[in-house]
Amino acid sequence: MRLSAVLLNCTLKTSPEVSNTQALMDHVVNHLEDLDVACESIRIVDYNVPFGVSSDEGDGDEWPQILEKIIAGDILIIGTPIWFGVRSSVCQLVIERLDGTYNSTNEVGQYPLYNTVAGVVVTGNEDGAHDAASTTLFNLSHLGCTIPPNADTYWLGDAGPGPSFIEADGWSSAYTQKTASWMSHNVVHLARMLKEHPIPPEGNTVPMKHGG
Amino acid sequence: MRLSAVLLNCTLKTSPEVSNTQALMDHVVNHLEDLDVACESIRIVDYNVPFGVSSDEGDGDEWPQILEKIIAGDILIIGTPIWFGVRSSVCQLVIERLDGTYNSTNEVGQYPLYNTVAGVVVTGNEDGAHDAASTTLFNLSHLGCTIPPNADTYWLGDAGPGPSFIEADGWSSAYTQKTASWMSHNVVHLARMLKEHPIPPEGNTVPMKHGG
Amino acid sequence: MRLSAVLLNCTLKTSPEVSNTQALMDHVVNHLEDLDVACESIRIVDYNVPFGVSSDEGDGDEWPQILEKIIAGDILIIGTPIWFGVRSSVCQLVIERLDGTYNSTNEVGQYPLYNTVAGVVVTGNEDGAHDAASTTLFNLSHLGCTIPPNADTYWLGDAGPGPSFIEADGWSSAYTQKTASWMSHNVVHLARMLKEHPIPPEGNTVPMKHGG
Amino acid sequence: MRLSAVLLNCTLKTSPEVSNTQALMDHVVNHLEDLDVACESIRIVDYNVPFGVSSDEGDGDEWPQILEKIIAGDILIIGTPIWFGVRSSVCQLVIERLDGTYNSTNEVGQYPLYNTVAGVVVTGNEDGAHDAASTTLFNLSHLGCTIPPNADTYWLGDAGPGPSFIEADGWSSAYTQKTASWMSHNVVHLARMLKEHPIPPEGNTVPMKHGG
Numbered sequence: 001m002r003l004s005a006v007l008l009n010c011t012l013k014t015s016p017e018v019s020n021t022q023a024l025m026d027h028v029v030n031h032l033e034d035l036d037v038a039c040e041s042i043r044i045v046d047y048n049v050p051f052g053v054s055s056d057e058g059d060g061d062e063w064p065q066i067l068e069k070i071i072a073g074d075i076l077i078i079g080t081p082i083w084f085g086v087r088s089s090v091c092q093l094v095i096e097r098l099d100g101t102y103n104s105t106n107e108v109g110q111y112p113l114y115n116t117v118a119g120v121v122v123t124g125n126e127d128g129a130h131d132a133a134s135t136t137l138f139n140l141s142h143l144g145c146t147i148p149p150n151a152d153t154y155w156l157g158d159a160g161p162g163p164s165f166i167e168a169d170g171w172s173s174a175y176t177q178k179t180a181s182w183m184s185h186n187v188v189h190l191a192r193m194l195k196e197h198p199i200p201p202e203g204n205t206v207p208m209k210h211g212g
Numbered sequence: 213m214r215l216s217a218v219l220l221n222c223t224l225k226t227s228p229e230v231s232n233t234q235a236l237m238d239h240v241v242n243h244l245e246d247l248d249v250a251c252e253s254i255r256i257v258d259y260n261v262p263f264g265v266s267s268d269e270g271d272g273d274e275w276p277q278i279l280e281k282i283i284a285g286d287i288l289i290i291g292t293p294i295w296f297g298v299r300s301s302v303c304q305l306v307i308e309r310l311d312g313t314y315n316s317t318n319e320v321g322q323y324p325l326y327n328t329v330a331g332v333v334v335t336g337n338e339d340g341a342h343d344a345a346s347t348t349l350f351n352l353s354h355l356g357c358t359i360p361p362n363a364d365t366y367w368l369g370d371a372g373p374g375p376s377f378i379e380a381d382g383w384s385s386a387y388t389q390k391t392a393s394w395m396s397h398n399v400v401h402l403a404r405m406l407k408e409h410p411i412p413p414e415g416n417t418v419p420m421k422h423g424g
Numbered sequence: 425m426r427l428s429a430v431l432l433n434c435t436l437k438t439s440p441e442v443s444n445t446q447a448l449m450d451h452v453v454n455h456l457e458d459l460d461v462a463c464e465s466i467r468i469v470d471y472n473v474p475f476g477v478s479s480d481e482g483d484g485d486e487w488p489q490i491l492e493k494i495i496a497g498d499i500l501i502i503g504t505p506i507w508f509g510v511r512s513s514v515c516q517l518v519i520e521r522l523d524g525t526y527n528s529t530n531e532v533g534q535y536p537l538y539n540t541v542a543g544v545v546v547t548g549n550e551d552g553a554h555d556a557a558s559t560t561l562f563n564l565s566h567l568g569c570t571i572p573p574n575a576d577t578y579w580l581g582d583a584g585p586g587p588s589f590i591e592a593d594g595w596s597s598a599y600t601q602k603t604a605s606w607m608s609h610n611v612v613h614l615a616r617m618l619k620e621h622p623i624p625p626e627g628n629t630v631p632m633k634h635g636g
Numbered sequence: 637m638r639l640s641a642v643l644l645n646c647t648l649k650t651s652p653e654v655s656n657t658q659a660l661m662d663h664v665v666n667h668l669e670d671l672d673v674a675c676e677s678i679r680i681v682d683y684n685v686p687f688g689v690s691s692d693e694g695d696g697d698e699w700p701q702i703l704e705k706i707i708a709g710d711i712l713i714i715g716t717p718i719w720f721g722v723r724s725s726v727c728q729l730v731i732e733r734l735d736g737t738y739n740s741t742n743e744v745g746q747y748p749l750y751n752t753v754a755g756v757v758v759t760g761n762e763d764g765a766h767d768a769a770s771t772t773l774f775n776l777s778h779l780g781c782t783i784p785p786n787a788d789t790y791w792l793g794d795a796g797p798g799p800s801f802i803e804a805d806g807w808s809s810a811y812t813q814k815t816a817s818w819m820s821h822n823v824v825h826l827a828r829m830l831k832e833h834p835i836p837p838e839g840n841t842v843p844m845k846h847g848g
Contacts, residue, residue: 160811175796372599387584609839
């Protein structure tokens, strides 16, 4: 069965402005498609996604349709720029909105993101990739995702302000190329495994809520 | 085949001083043993483990014998107290020493900790569990470990100084009990899966070093 | 000369919803007013403050009027709830918008927030206050603020989900009371000092931009 | 009156091994001496400083003599390498040992580090400076230090493993040069201010302990 991936770009910039984070995400998409994964990239700020911690904040909230895709996918990749050494406000907003999934379960009683495999893509002028990646992967593990080995790829320039990923030709970095490939392969390896052998609903289920 | 787990206690206190972190780790051991996992707990400060980033710093370094057990195990649990809002110096030392594993590989060319599943146990008077857990799990994922859903358990009191886990009867916390059980089950679920279906050595191997 | 303080509440909830963070901030306001400081509290989500990293994103952006007050004030207090172990998306947005201040200077050539003293107020069900406070105070120090001793106050419940500040009667916490008082006194002590003896523009100025 | 600074190098390497962190710290020393500050650099791992959270762990503990110098100084600079995206285990150990100062006070009843000004120096192959600096400065603010604007300087290479500060000629970085100079000037500006006008013992004192 073919795997599918949803990639959320948490840039601050709306389309059609060029996103450096998307540029690195596109390389990940190339890898995933080579591994026969159907990919969809979503730029969060192009949608009406208000602040909140529920799965539907009403009033034209477009998060529900994004969430549906996330839950249907086998792989979830979150891409974020770094601002002030940490992940973007949009990335934090996405994680906050995922809080709503704690109120429902999959058909066997686990959190909805069980059996989803997660990875992270980070770009910045400098410094902050470990913090952005570790906070985000940890949050996703709390939400039910499985984190494979080497589940992050990033590009950064050296200390201080400087050119961004595209302008700096960040893809020429051997480290970024290697980690983009490793992450892509490992999310696929684990997603295949979990597709064939889902995590048993033993010792990790929650009491169903009314209509949950 | 029976699974095995190594649990590293990164308390600052040498035996026989009572370790609050060990007290919570012991509950995890109970869960793991109920799931038929052979467990060994190691209190790092009871050994001669000097600062460094290689797998053998010489001069009576006892890290090599601990590392051997870690690599032989299917599950690696790191337990740490919180000091000043983050994981202990001993926990950071353990992670630094694991840097040495980047210089060798398993028999198929992956980092030695591939196919090991990781979890984290944290105790503190207050505040810092997310930071300690996320930094540690992220580091372990870089080293090759797989992180299952809900891979951490912790106990904390409310804001400010206060009693520690044992004195406060921390085990009476429903949240700590639940997460200890979930973590134990999930590390076992994933470890069984990886034992039967190891992560394929595709897209995640390193060039073998001399004798590596 | 009378001191003035601006307090930014970075809750996710718009008025008139009750904000737990505001409830703790109000105690800080009481302390500051007792010390003869003129206080203004601003709830960011009640204004149109779009994502961005400039001081005016146009199109009805209401950040410029908030920024003007921040720069005019002697003391800047940022209040944030904790979500997923870190500061809120709204708090991150505020910090991102302050990036725009790097493009201007005060009248002696320092960043505009030089001679402003900063403090932080954090509330959450549990865990994350150190991370939220340290990231925020560090960012503010980069932007030019001075951080006095014990510049943060927070309230948290114990591990896991639970009641929030108001419901839990968080103000009964001796630690929260003490730190709210200490923070209030220390931001005032330093602000008075910097009002009388501003940081000399030696070794810390930037070349003026056109019209800077 | 002449100011004095104590600089703690938290490298993992004992003398006479070359420390990259010391190399950047030496540039800070040059700046401080130009500003007429008496400087003493201490490499922690050259001393017997055991794990612990008291000011004297006995048994040949050499921390007490280091602590005496720290408390006598006007400025405290902590230098740390980055390992796995965060500050070194030795740096964490130093912060843990400073926990002991909470049990005593200065002559007016404040924590002993009140009226000390703090700064941080960080070096790494890549990524982690913000995390190392913010955690460390925040901890020092809790311990009583004042943090001036732009209180950190660091050098990092771009993403992935690579040469360290000395080999990479990190001092050629305009950003590192600028921040080293700014930090040095600002710790001196604030230290002079606090020497002439100490933080008043109002709203920030602790009940004296026996013999404290």
